[in-house]
Amino acid sequence: MSDTRLPVLFVSELVVLPGMVVSLELDESSRAAVDAARAGSESRVLVAPRLEDRYASYGVIASVERVGRSSGGSPAAVLKAEQRGRIGSGVTGPGAALWVEVEPVQDRVTDHARELAEEYKRLVVAVLQRREAWQVIDSVHQMTDPSAIADAAGYAPYLSSDRKRELLEEPDVESRLERLIAWTRDHLAEAELTDKIGEDVREGMERSQREFLLRQQLAAIRKELGEGEPGSPGGPEDYRARVDAADVPDAVRAALLREVDKLERSSDQSPETAWIRTWLDTVLELPWQVTTDDSTDVVAARAVLDADHHGLDEVKERIVEYLAVRARRAERGLQVVGGRGSGAVILLAGPPGVGKTSLGESVARALGRTFVRVALGGVRDEAEIRGHRRTYVGALPGRIVRAVKEAGSRNPVVLLDEVDKVGADYRGDPAAALLEVLDPAQNHTFRDHYLELDLDLSDVLFIATANVVEQIPQALLDRMELVTLDGYTEDDKVAIARDFLLPRQLERAALTGEEVSVSDAALREMAASYTREAGVRQMERLLAKALRKAATRLATGAERVDIDVADLRDLVGRPRFTPEVHERTSVPGVATGLAVTGLGGDVLFIEASAHDGPAGLTLTGQLGEVMKESAQIALTFVRSHAAELGVDPTVLDRAIHVHVPAGAVPKDGPSAGVTMVTALTSLATGRPVRSEVGMTGEVTLNGRVLPIGGVKQKLLAAQRAGLTEVFLPQRNEPDLDEVPAEVREAVTVHLVGDVLDVVRGALSTASTAAVAA
Structure with a gap:
């Protein structure tokens, strides 16, 4: 078809595609275009979109079907779009309208276009089915022309004006259908998602309304049955009645009533309501005024302790003393010990397996109190002791409060097991939180973070257990009465x-x-x-x-x-331990020392050897800094007192190697000083150390022997190893009172103040070839 001259009718918001019939209100310019079209024989006009940034390149050729007025009285025209046209250059024409040359666009229909048209028809039918537009669906089914099917999208409400303009400016049928298929699929997916969200929201609202209605009905039923009266379970009135009936201090009652007031003002749907109920239940279940009566029979209490444990006289005597004082005050009508400074905190320290943990249960039985065990091994969170703030989700009181609650009385026996295994990290230091708990001068007003109320722990008998006292912070150790359990003979x-x-x-x-x-x-x-x-x-x-x-x-x-x-x-099986001291000390340079570990006392062999090379000291055996310094001090002493020890001064001017088996076990401490002096002297003189002798003590550069700790455990270890003589520092003489009689009979103890006395008594008279030979 040749180019046609047509007047142009611009539309701003509407996009007209071929096959559409539209009614337009006419302004002055569009009225001129319609009048110019009607002046011709075919009454045709080019309808083109009005663009702000450019002139339209495509429009649609439409016939003017009727001209009249709209319902509002404005001029209007009914146009029927017939064919897409490509806009050319402007031309002159009659009237005031703008005339252009228009090249009609012929649609090329292929088999692929027909397939795309069928696919698009299925999508359009799916969209129309959601809108229940059944008559339109019938019309769509009757359409067969792919071009007409694509241009029918001009009626689609889900397509924007920009997308419809893209369809107008796309002359290829296949391209138009491909775009429409993609857009329609996106619209269907979005519509399905919107429907699902709407359905979920509607179901949620319906469920909430249903629950509200059921709760109102339940409340009405309870009221009819008399269950909704004041004091009904779970209601604020019930908590108020429980508070009134509870035997609690006045300050606690005031705090409880404040929380009950908050509960009455809160709605059931508020999350704070659950927190308040949990707090009220916790506080009301605590034994604020509940105590158990202590047994006043001191003889019977000692009998219970003796029946459960052999030995351990010191801790048994301490418990009996505690009970005797309370019984005497009760007999004389004096106030039962309680309040500031009246608490008892005992620390049982000793190696594993000596009965520290089981002793707590025996103490509780002897006193007639309830027993609770709190395991502290591996605890690293301060909140485990003091509790969590109520603002946190899942907040709970600390282990101390939970222990008192579990005991059901305010004066139980609480065993704090493995207090030396408490550690610190970014969550705080539990040992610092225990300072208040285990201080008799403070724990009558212990305040847990969860309760935020003063809890009196002064009547609680705390028994802590530990293996290594040195691992307990000094401030915490100072608050406890230390009772050492050194093991069994x-x-x-x-x-x-x-x-x-x-x-x-x-x-x-x-x-x-x-x-x-x-x-x-x-x-x-x-x-x-x-x-x-x-x-x-x-x-x-x-x-x-x-x-x-x-x-x-x-x-x-x-x-x-x-x-x-x-x-x-x-x-x-075979015996695992055989006497080895005689074998180990049969050569010069080996001395038997005594040490204390977390597992109790043990013997410690110090081996010294010399070889050709530059003068120096080599230390092996995983020694700590203090023990390394002890070896340096021992070598310096032997060199400086060579004449008194009977050693040639040039003998030790060689490479000296000191080793402390077992090499895989870390060792530290100053108590091996005298043993190192003896081993070096033995090496230099060629005189072996007597196999039946052990020793312990710190040595100074002047040869003074300073006191050490763990005397009882070391003597027990000496007896187990078969030693018959032990050299101890003179200032450790008071510690011998704690040593069992059978150990003192089996082991002869020599108290020395000078290391020369140790060397003279430990070395044998027999001499082998000296190291200098």
């Missing part, structure tokens, strides 16, 4: 095994004394050759193993099993 272990361990293991193995017996000699052999510990845990394991083997023999035909020394090898 061999006789103690035999007695404990016979009276406590053996009956318990017989019961666990379902055996009786008529079926299995264990001789005292076998128990003594277990304690001496199979275990090397301060406590009795390993010994109990050996007994359990032996009894399991005995049960097996009984099950296979034996009538009775009697366990003696000769039977131990078959039941529990």
Whole structure:
């Protein structure tokens, strides 16, 4: 078709596509275009979009069907769009209208275009079905021309004017259909998502309305049944009644009533309501005024302690003293000890397996109090002691408050287990929080972060346990009364095994004394050759193993099993510990020292050797700084007092190597000073150290022997190792009062103030070739 001259009718908001019939209100310019079109024979006009930034390149050729007035009285015209046209250059024409040359666009329909048209029809039908426009769906089904199907998008309300303008300016049918398919798919996906969100919101609103209605009905039913009266469970009136009936201090009652007032003003849907209820329940369940009566029979209390534990006289005496004072005040009608400064805090320190933890339960039984154990091993959060603030989700009171609540009385026995294993990190230092708990001068007003109320802990008997006292902060240690449990002698272990361990293991193995017996000699052999510990845990394991083997023999035909020394090898294996001091000290340069670890006392061998090379000192064995300095001091002393020690001064001007087995165990402390002096003197003189001698003590550059700690544990270790003589510092003489009599009889103690006395008494008279030879 050749170019056609047509007047232009510009539209601003509406985009007209071929096949559309539209009604337009006419302004002055558009009226001129319609009048010019009607003056011609075909009454046709070019409808083009009015653009702000450019002239339109495409429009639609439309016929003027009718001209009249709109319902508002304005001039209007009905146009029927027929064909897309490409706008050319402007031309002259009659009237006041703008005339242009128009090239009609012929649509090229392909098979692919027909396929795209069918796909688009399915999408359009899906959109119309959501709107329930059934008549329009029938019209769409009747359309077959791909171009007409694409241009029908001019009626689509979900397409913007910009997108419709893109369709107008796209002459290719396939491109128009591809764009329409993509846009329509996006619209369907968005509509489905919108419908789903709307449905969820509607369901949520309906559920909330339904719950509200049901709650109102439930409240009405409860009121009819009389359950909605004041004091109904869970209601503010119920809490107010519980507060009025509770036996609590006045300050606590005032705080409870304030929270009940808040609960009455809060709605049931408020999250604060749940927090208030939890706090009220916690505070009301605490035993603010509930106490248990202490047993006043001192003899019976001591009998309970003796029945549960062998030995441990010091801690038993301390508990009996505490009970005797309270009983005496009660007899004389004096006020029961309580309040500021009246609390008792005892620290039981000693190696594992000596009965520290189980002693807490015995103390509670002896006093007639409830017992609660609080495990502190590995605790690193300060809130575990003081509690969390109520503002945090899931806040709870601290372990101390929970222990008192669990006990059900304000004067229980609380065992703080493994207090030396408490650590600090970014959440605070639990040991610092324990300062207030374990201070008798402060704990009558202990304030937990969760409760925010003063809780009186002065009547609580705190018993703390620890393995290593040095790991407890000094400020915390100062608040506790230290009672040291240094381990058991061999006789103690035999007695404990016979009276406590053996009956318990017989019961666990379902055996009786008529079926299995264990001789005292076998128990003594277990304690001496199979275990090397301060406590009795390993010994109990050996007994359990032996009894399991005995049960097996009984099950296979034996009538009775009697366990003696000769039977131990078959039941529990070979002895693990044999005397080795004589072998280790048979060569010069080796001395036997005594040390204390977290597991109790132990013997410590110091080995010194010399070889050709530049003069110097090499130290091995994972030694700490203090122990390294002790070795330097010992070498300096031996060199400076060579004449008094009978050593040639040139003997030690060689490379000296000091080693402390076992090399994998860290060691530190000054108490090996005298042992190092003795080992170096032995090396230089060629005189071995007597195998039956052990020693301990810190040495100075002038040869003075300074006091050390752990005397009882070291002497117990000396007895276990088979030593018969031990050199101790003179100033440790008062510590010998704590050593059991059987140990003092088995081990001869030499108290010395000068290291020369140690060397003279420890070295043998026999001499081998000196190191200088």
